[in-house]
Structure formats: structure tokens, C-alpha cells
Amino acid sequence: QVQLVESGGGLVKPGGSLRLSCAASGFMFRNSYMSWIRQAPGKGLEWVSYISARSTYTDYADSVKGRFTISRDNVDTLYLQMNSLRAEDTAVYYCARLEREVWYFDLWGRGTLVTVSS
Amino acid sequence: EVVLTQSPGTLSLSPGESATLSCRASQSVSSSYLAWYQQSPGQAPRLLIYGSTSRATGIPDRFSGSGSGTDFTLTISKLEPEDFAVYYCQQYGGSPTWTFGQGTKVEIK
Numbered sequence: 497q498v499q500l501v502e503s504g505g506g507l508v509k510p511g512g513s514l515r516l517s518c519a520a521s522g523f524m525f526r527n528s529y530m531s532w533i534r535q536a537p538g539k540g541l542e543w544v545s546y547i548s549a550r551s552t553y554t555d556y557a558d559s560v561k562g563r564f565t566i567s568r569d570n571v572d573t574l575y576l577q578m579n580s581l582r583a584e585d586t587a588v589y590y591c592a593r594l595e596r597e598v599w600y601f602d603l604w605g606r607g608t609l610v611t612v613s614s
Numbered sequence: 615e616v617v618l619t620q621s622p623g624t625l626s627l628s629p630g631e632s633a634t635l636s637c638r639a640s641q642s643v644s645s646s647y648l649a650w651y652q653q654s655p656g657q658a659p660r661l662l663i664y665g666s667t668s669r670a671t672g673i674p675d676r677f678s679g680s681g682s683g684t685d686f687t688l689t690i691s692k693l694e695p696e697d698f699a700v701y702y703c704q705q706y707g708g709s710p711t712w713t714f715g716q717g718t719k720v721e722i723k
Contacts, residue, residue, distance in 0.1 A: 531712075541651075541659065541702055543712040555710055590658055598665050599706035600649040604658040 498522035498603065500591050505608030512581050512612070518574040518591030518605055529594040530574045531601060532566060534587035534610075542587075545576065546594055560585075581612045616640055616707045620715035626723040633690040635718045637703035642683050647706040650679055650688045653717075654699040662701075663688065690720070698722050 504516040518530070531546040545556045545566040554566050565577040574591050588609050592601035617640040625633055637648070650663040661670040663679035666686055676691045690697055703715040 540716045541704075541714040543714070546710065546712075557711075595664070598646045599710070599712070600647075600661060600664045600704065601651075601659075601712075602661050602664075602670065604660070606658050 500593065500603060500605035502589065502591055502605045502608040505589065505610045507611045507613065508581055509614050510582060510612055513577070513579045514581065514610060516576040516578065516589055516591075516608060516610070518576075520572045520574065520593075523593070523603075525572045526570055529596045530566075530568065531592050531594045532574075532576050533590045533592055533601065533604075534585075535590070535607070536584075536587040539587075544589070547574070548596075578610070581610075583612050586610060586612050615711065616643060616705055616713055618703050618705060618713055618715035620701075620703060620718045622718060623716075624719045624721060626721050627693055628723045629693050629695055631693055633688075633693060633697075633720055635688040635690075635701055635720075637681075637686040637688070637715050639684045639686070639705060643686075643705045643707075645682050645686075648679075648681070648686050649704045650677075651702045651704065652697075652699050653702065654696070659702065693720070695722075 501519045532544040547554045547566045563580045567575045588607040590607045591605045593603040595602045619638045621636045645666040648666040651659040653659045667679045678689045680687050700717045700719045702717050
């Protein structure tokens with residue numbers, strides 16, 4: 497079954513850290529570009545980060561640059577290391593597969609909720 | 615950075631009616647890089663349209679996309695109960711960056 501399953505969300509205090517994981521199955525993960533996208537409660541979608549198939553290229557939204565790090569293994573898992581978390585990072589975090597010719601997100605996970613609060 | 619503005623914010627319609635959703639960009643966007651997504655309550659977004667006009671796999675033909683430059687449209691003909699959801703447009707702006715519109719909610723009248 498072609499799917500993405502996120503995990504690792506939870507409640508963390510401001511300034512804390514959290515590592516999200518996204519397990520891929522049913523497709524050639526190692527050939528796929530991947531991304532993280534978030535959605536604050538009741539809000540719209542915000543692109544967070546992307547990584548190329550061989551991890552050669554990564555990039556981040558300005559709102560998380562210097563605090564978040566995207567990575568992947570060679571098998572089936574995508575990661576997002578989140579440091580120096582702020583209240584405004586509270587959101588559902590989705591991992592998504594990125595189609596790399598016309599750059600759209602063609603497969604999404606169900607998301608994992610990150611809550612940053614004291 | 616390209617800003618996408620969707621209108622209306624909310625569309626109140628009855629099943630069987632047609633819906634026309636607008637996505638306006640603050641500067642010209644390549645049609646190849648414009649996509650639409652549907653998000654039902656509590657669900658992840660689902661790709662509907664890519665390249666401004668191409669339907670994704672498994673998307674019924676009552677969904678259609680059109681437009682170019684700064685003005686893009688998603689049309690849903692003959693709304694089904696499962697079509698009542700929030701719809702987002704998205705563009706790829708190079709650099710690389712991706713931006714989304716703020717969404718249009720299609721609700722049952």
C-alpha cells in the first residue's frame with residue numbers, strides 16, 4: 497500500500513526539541529524528493545522544508561531556517577529535527593512526496609500534531 | 615515571494631450545484647506550477663489538479679482547472695456530498711519555495 501505515516505509529535509515546552517519521523521511504504525522512497533508541510537490549528541498550509549532523493553539538496557522556509565533540519569535514511573524514513581521550538585510552531589506536520597518535474601505534492605501522510613506550550 | 619489569494623473565503627452551495635473557486639497570484643505564475651488540493655475535515659490534503667489543468671490519478675472529471683498568468687480557477691460541477699471541504703491552490707516559485715493560498719471552504723447551504 498502506498499502511504500506515508502508520520503510520528504513523533506507531542507507536547508514540548510518553548511525552547512525545546514522534537515524529532516518527527518515519516519515512514520514510507522509502497523513506492524521507491526529512495527528515488528523520491530520529500531517535504532514537510534505544516535498547518536497551524538484552524539489555519540492554512542505552510543511549506544516547511546524539502547530534501548532531494550540523495551539528500552544533496554535541502555531548503556527551508558525562512559520561519560524555520562536555522563532551527564529545523566530535514567534528513568532521510570536510504571531505505572524508507574524521512575525526519576525533521578526541530579530545535580528552539582516556539583509557540584508559533586504549533587501545528588499538524590505533514591510529510592509529503594514531491595513530484596520533481598512540476599513540483600507538486602502528490603502523496604501526503606495523515607500528519608502528527610506538535611504543540612509548543614509551557 | 616508570490617502571494618496566492620483565494621476567493622471567496624466560503625462558498626455555500628447545495629449538492630448538485632456547481633462551484634467556481636478563484637486563485638489569484640500577486641505576480642505571474644507558470645501554469646505548469648499551479649496545483650489544487652482538497653482537504654476534508656480531519657484529513658490530510660489530497661492532490662486534485664496539477665499543471666493548472668491536469669487531474670490527478672483517481673480524481674473524477676467533475677473537477678476541472680483552468681487559468682494562466684495570475685488568475686486560476688477550480689470548477690466543481692454537480693457537487694457531491696463528499697466535495698464539501700476546503701480547497702487550496704499552491705504554486706512553486708523556484709528558489710525553491712512553495713506557497714499556498716489561504717483556502718476556500720465549500721459548505722452545504
